[in-house]
Amino acid sequence: MRYSRFFLPTLREVPADAEVISHRLMLRAGMIRRVAAGIYEVLPMGLRVIRKVENIIREEMDRAGALELFMPSILPAELWQETGRWDFYGKELLRVRDRHSRDFCYGPTHEEVFTDLVRREIRSYRQLPLNLYQIQTKFRDEIRPRFGLMRGREFTMKDAYSFDRDLAGAERSYQAMHEAYTAIFARCGLRFRAVEADTGKIGGSLSHEFMVLADTGEDRVVSCAACDYAANLEMAAVAPSEARQGSGPPPDSGLDPEDVQTPGKKTVQEVCQFLGITPQELVKTIVLKGEKGPVAVLVRGDHEVNSVKVRRLVDDETLELADAETVAAVTGAPVGFAGPVGLKVPLYADNALAEMAGFVTGGNADDVHTRGVDLADFRVEAFADLREAVEGDPCPKCGGILTFLRGIEVGHIFYLGTKYSEAMGARFLDESGAERIIEMGCYGIGVGRTAAAAIEQNHDGKGIVWPLPLAPFQVVLLSLDPGKTEVHAVAERLYEELTAGGLEVLFDDREERPGVKFNDADLVGIPLRVTVGGRGVKEGVAEFKERATGEESRVPLDRVPDAVREFVRRQS
RNA sequence: CGGGAUGUGGCGCAGCCUGGUAGCGCGCAUGGUUCGGGACCAUGAGGCCGUGGGUUCAAAUCCCACCAUCCCGACCA
Structure with missing residues (x-):
């Protein structure tokens, strides 16, 4: 394909409404154009x-x-x-x-x-x-x-x-x-x-x-x-810890629940700081609501609820985080002060709770938390794996470390x-x-x-770096002096040879300065660049440059088609 | 649907606060000089200032509404 006859509108500047890399590069590399929100024209490239x-x-x-x-x-x-x-x-x-x-x-x-x-x-x-x-x-x-x-x-x-x-x-x-x-x-x-x-x-x-x-x-x-x-x-999945697997009575701190004032302290971080405890000593109570009504889920302060797991356990696909009104109706307090003690909705607890005692929870009243809470102080429907895995958790299959x-x-x-x-x-x-x-x-x-x-997955500061199997062309052939007949004739001949050999080649025959061609070639990400210019032709060589590695080499003109084929074979 | 922001030649932006002849860079066209990593000079084309209403002698600029687009949040190839 001759670049001069191709429809490849590259952009030097990035349209302001493109945020992610692939979007920007697809626009800049002349691959797509937007017609309406989420609707695109796909250009030849x-x-x-x-x-x-x-x-x-x-x-x-x-x-x-x-x-x-x-x-x-x-x-x-x-x-x-x-x-x-x-x-x-x-x-x-x-x-x-x-x-x-x-x-x-x-x-x-x-x-x-x-x-x-x-x-x-x-x-x-x-x-x-x-x-x-x-x-x-x-x-x-x-x-x-x-x-x-x-x-x-x-x-x-x-x-x-x-x-x-x-x-x-x-x-x-x-x-x-x-x-x-x-x-x-x-x-x-x-x-x-x-x-x-x-x-x-x-x-x-x-x-x-x-x-x-x-x-x-x-x-x-x-x-x-x-x-x-x-x-x-x-x-x-998060495997229950060994302590949990051993049976026996639930741990008990021997303390009685005691309400404390926590004015305006809603987040785990605020409460912990205020009470001088760590998130591991706190239990979050998350209210979810679905077509089967609201439920509350208990997880340790440093864990996050995994709503997919809760949905599966409760068998309610519609379950979502409850809105503020529902939370108020269920707990009698604004968001941030929910706790398990005295709650009327079904309670489900993450496995990690089974090892906890004497923890802090919300107090179900404005600006109140409760400390010294034990599992015996409320009734849980079931313990289950309900939290999101975190880095470093043991693998549920082999016990290895999760990344x-x-x-x-x-x-x-x-x-x-x-x-x-x-x-x-x-x-x-x-x-x-x-x-x-x-x-x-x-x-x-x-x-x-x-x-x-x-x-x-494959780009750098200059543009796309296509893996060969997806590349729009396998080779981009640059003629640096399209006006000067001797040099350009060499490029023309190479183009014929490469094309005849069944290769997919973009032939940059435009009347542009070399810099423009180099930059466009980098931008559109074609795996192999073959440059034909006055310098090389004088010595009887074309210059190869691999887009991915930046590796350069000089190839005698008569060997170019073979060398390109070799490159393609190696990459696919 | 909530929250935030933006709409000005093809692209990127300034102008708006403090109303008064619509500007810059890139790109495009023509001519010339250049020519190995986005050249330079000259000339030129191209704009319903998102849309509709309002205020005003006068609106890109102030007010209202709408539309569009983008960004942040709720399970999608």
């Missing part, structure tokens, strides 16, 4: 990268036995009403009406349509297992779109759905996707981890997220230094069970002629997000 990601996904999905098809993006309301998600999915679902004022939505995910297709076409166990996928545009009317392609409202996603005759088959399908995903992200040249994950709104019981590791990632990932355990922080990483969720796989097949009547006949419900799984990859994550 961007598309080339997107296609690279898509093709890797396709190859690995096909290899795993999945079949590509293409579903509509506009979906009739009836399908969504069948599973109840027309109401449940909420405002994120972009709803539209046609001229007959029939309800439709722009698909944010496609379980219903795939299940509908399968229930109409699949009759027999002989037709299973089946894994169908598509790469398609989705729309989720996010509350707050941001970060460019990282979290847009419109985005392209690969979504796959597996259909199996039984649990064992579904697990095999799940495993096959786990392996395919691992292959996909490895082939993209990314550093990533597969982590245990919450199933969230999609539902189901088994789930892994694929996280591209980057300091700028929004998700926190817990990883064991000693074994292969890795989990999303919201899932990371924290930051990641960007680029893929998510779920075992769905029969949630959708049952609601929509997707059944088949087994060998014995008995009617059975299809077991399902679903598997997503954010295509644009994968490209963005690759940038978050």
Whole structure:
């Protein structure tokens, strides 16, 4: 591709509304432009990268036995009403009406349509297992779109759905996707981890997220230094300590609870400072509220409640931090003074509480805390693992030490069970002629997000540093003297040779100063730069520079095509 | 939906407080000189000052409303 004929509008200055690195660089490198909040145009340079990601996904999905098809993006309301998600999915679902004022939505995910297709076409166990996928545009009317392609409202996603005759088959399908995903992200040249994950709104019981590791990632990932355990922080189990595992009477301080005035001291830090205690001697009481009513959760002062764990324990997906009015109604005090003694709502305590005695809690009255509290002073429904893991906690699998990483969720796989097949009547006949419900799984990859994550993970002060498999071009060939015929002729010839050899080359034949070309080449991040200029040509060489390492070398002109091919082979 | 902020040529910004001819840098066009890490000189094109209302002789500037965008918070590929 000749740069002079290409559409690659690079930006010297950063548009003010781009915050994260990948967003800024995608704009500056002429990959995308914004049309509306969370909605982007993908320019040729961007598309080339997107296609690279898509093709890797396709190859690995096909290899795993999945079949590509293409579903509509506009979906009739009836399908969504069948599973109840027309109401449940909420405002994120972009709803539209046609001229007959029939309800439709722009698909944010496609379980219903795939299940509908399968229930109409699949009759027999002989037709299973089946894994169908598509790469398609989705729309989720996010509350707050941001970060460019990282979290847009419109985005392209690969979504796959597996259909199996039984649990064992579904697990095999799940495993096959786990392996395919691992292959996909490895082939993209990314550093990533597969982590245990919450199933969230999609539902189901088994789930892994694929996280591209980057300091700028929004998700926190817990990883064991000693074994292969890795989990999303919201899932990371905290093993009860040994003391807890031994039975015996709960510890007792022998003290009686005693109220103390703590005027205006609401936070753990303030209370500790005021009373001269450490957070480990204090118990936080957190009020949560869901469709089943409010509950209170007790955690040690230096720990944080993990609401995903509480939701699972209480079996209430809608549970959220209660608002100030609810807290006041439940505790009789403003936020900051809740305590377990005398509370009328169900109390759940984190395992760490089981070893505590004589601790400080809120006093359920304005400006009052209570000290000398023991477990015997109130009634707990259950002790459980309810807190967030912290760095240094023991690994729940091997006892090793947990470390924290930051990641960007680029893929998510779920075992769905029969949630959708049952609601929509997707059944088949087994060998014995008995009617059975299809077991399902679903598997997503954010295509644009994968490209963005690759940038978050691979960039420097000058721009993008593409891993070769995702790079829009493999080589950028700079002609430093496009006007001077002898030198430029050499560049032209090299361009022909490289292109003829099947390489993807961007040929910078523009009438620009060298500095402009160098900087643009660095910005757009093409892995190998080949410079043809007066100096080198005089000596019969072209200059190679690797974007990632900065390593430079001089290559005789007649060896250039081979050397480039060698580079490409080495990198892929 | 809360909290914070911003809307001025394509991009980045100043001007607004203290109303009175719309400016700077980059980019773009033309000509010339340059030419190995974002050149220089000259000339030029390009702006409903987010939208609507109001105050005023006069509004980018003051007031009100709306819209849009961005940032911080509640489980998303």
